[in-house]
Amino acid sequence: DVKVTQSSRYLVKRTGEKVFLECVQDMDHENMFWYRQDPGLGLRLIYFSYDVKMKEKGDIPEGYSVSREKKERFSLILESASTNQTSMYLCASSPLSGPGIVSEQYFGPGTRLTVT
Amino acid sequence: GENVEQHPSTLSVQEGDSAVIKCTYSDSASNYFPWYKQELGKRPQLIIDIRSNVGEKKDQRIAVTLNKTAKHFSLHITETQPEDSAVYFCAASISPYNTDKLIFGTGTRLQVFP
Numbered sequence A: 001d002v003k004v005t006q007s008s009r010y011l012v013k014r015t016g017e018k019v020f021l022e023c024v025q026d027m028d029h030e031n032m033f034w035y036r037q038d039p040g041l042g043l044r045l046i047y048f049s050y051d052v053k054m055k056e057k058g059d060i061p062e063g064y065s066v067s068r069e070k071k072e073r074f075s076l077i078l079e080s081a082s083t084n085q086t087s088m089y090l091c092a093s094s095p096l097s098g099p100g101i102v103s104e105q106y107f108g109p110g111t112r113l114t115v116t
Numbered sequence B: 001g002e003n004v005e006q007h008p009s010t011l012s013v014q015e016g017d018s019a020v021i022k023c024t025y026s027d028s029a030s031n032y033f034p035w036y037k038q039e040l041g042k043r044p045q046l047i048i049d050i051r052s053n054v055g056e057k058k059d060q061r062i063a064v065t066l067n068k069t070a071k072h073f074s075l076h077i078t079e080t081q082p083e084d085s086a087v088y089f090c091a092a093s094i095s096p097y098n099t100d101k102l103i104f105g106t107g108t109r110l111q112v113f114p
Helices: none
Strands: A004-006 A010-013 A019-025 A031-038 A042-051 A064-072 A073-078 A089-095 A111-115 B003-006 B010-016 B018-026 B030-040 B045-051 B058-059 B060-069 B072-077 B086-093 B103-106 B108-113
Touching: A004 A089, A004 A111, A004 B030, A010 A019, A010 A031, A010 B010, A010 B018, A019 A042, A019 A089, A019 A111, A019 B045, A031 A073, A042 B086, A042 B103, B003 B086, B018 B086, B018 B108, B030 B060, B030 B103, B045 B060, B072 B086
Parallel strands: A010 A111, B010 B108
Antiparallel strands: A004 A019, A019 A073, A031 A042, A031 A089, A064 A073, A089 A111, B003 B018, B018 B072, B030 B045, B030 B086, B058 B060, B060 B072, B086 B103, B086 B108
């Protein structure tokens, strides 16, 4: 059974703080993703990684960075948190399936971040 | 850029009725179309998916249809039950080749009234 865990369910931070959100998956998946979920906007991709130390920008990377030092762990970093980064953050992972084949993404429980 | 539009944003049905959610996509190279269900306070979970070489797929009370020419796909839930109440997201894969990215629709909140 695939398990994706996130370090916190709820987090409250102050404007300007550096924030780390951690995600760990236990299924040896190559791909890992960070999304933010906002009402009426669905799931928007921030960054993704298809291998250790590899990363690619998603649709809304501004204000965020990521780190993937180990295959099972993918971190999202808010360099200087702002109130407009208050949101639900979801991590996901998927296996690398092959040319032209996309696999199911497995999601973590989410971290609700509030920036005050 | 690539886009997935999802309608309606909210849907209320009586228990036992059918529910249909529709999505359109812009990237003609998209070849994978999953549907995720997110219950209140829980993570999104895959409920059904379809690939571009198939026009329809069923799994008990849920089915998905795909029209590649028109670039739209739909989720059909028959004999709805209160436990079907959730937010449903459609998604489409994005080219270029070998990319495992998905682009998601904005979600549909389905409420099933007993």
